Amino acid sequence: MQRRHGASRANGSVALLRALGVAALVALASLGGPQAAVAHGGKIVLDVDQDGTGGVTVSAVYEEDGHPVSEIIDPVLTAKSEGGGVVGPTPLVSAPEGEGFWVSSEPLFTEGSWDVTVTITSPRAAEVKKSIEFVIVDQTPVAGSDAAESGEQSTDWVSAAGVIGIGALVLLAIAILVAVIVRNRRRKEVSR
Structure with a gap:
């Protein structure tokens, strides 16, 4: 009987460890994996602004939920x-900044006040009209500045948060595993 009881405890520990492993995997998948597909709909809201180099940046979001198109x-x-x-009509291109952003592929504007209109017809018609005061900013890094010496630095806090979250989950899983092992060893010592 003792063996059978001990075997059932071991099976219970294995089942607990499997459940914890599945929970950790689900948590990891939800942190860093692609977002679940959500059916967006309704009106698309566009915004346009200058990029400081004579070009423009356009953002597109769904009015209902604020998610990028x-x-x-x-x-x-x-x-x-x-x-x-x-200027135009000039097609804009998808921006490397991420979903929901489009840019002019080259500088289009001189300094001054411009009435800018951006229209889309697909997936739904939308339009934005905006008066923009274009100011061209010198993009050359100043010698001795951090940007000039180290190149562009990443400020992607979402990725950093994901790494921190994964690290926390791994530490939690290790702590639970150690607790289960210590508990099992103590039970074995008591039953001797």
Whole structure:
């Protein structure tokens, strides 16, 4: 009988460890994995602004939930300046900054006030009109500055939070495993 009782305790410990392992895997998957597909719908809201180099950045989000538009869209820009200058129609391209952003592929504007319009027809029609005061900023890093010496540094706090979360889960799993092993050893010592 003692063996059978001991074997059932061992099986219980194994089952507990398996359950903890599954829970840890589920937690890890939810932290760093791709977000679950969510059916977005409704109105798309566009925003346009200058990028400091004579180009533009456009953001597109769903009005209902504020999530970025991840679908392929077809933004086209047109603009007129106070001085009579005209830009466009110019298609914009998907930005490397992530989902929901589009940019001009090159500088389009001179300094000054411009009335900018961006329209899309797909996946739903949307338009934004905005008066923008374009200011061209010198993008050359100053010698001796941190940016010039070390290159561009990552500020992706979401990735850092994911790494910290994974580390915390791993430490938690190790602590639980150690607690189960210590408990089993103490029970064996008591039963002797």
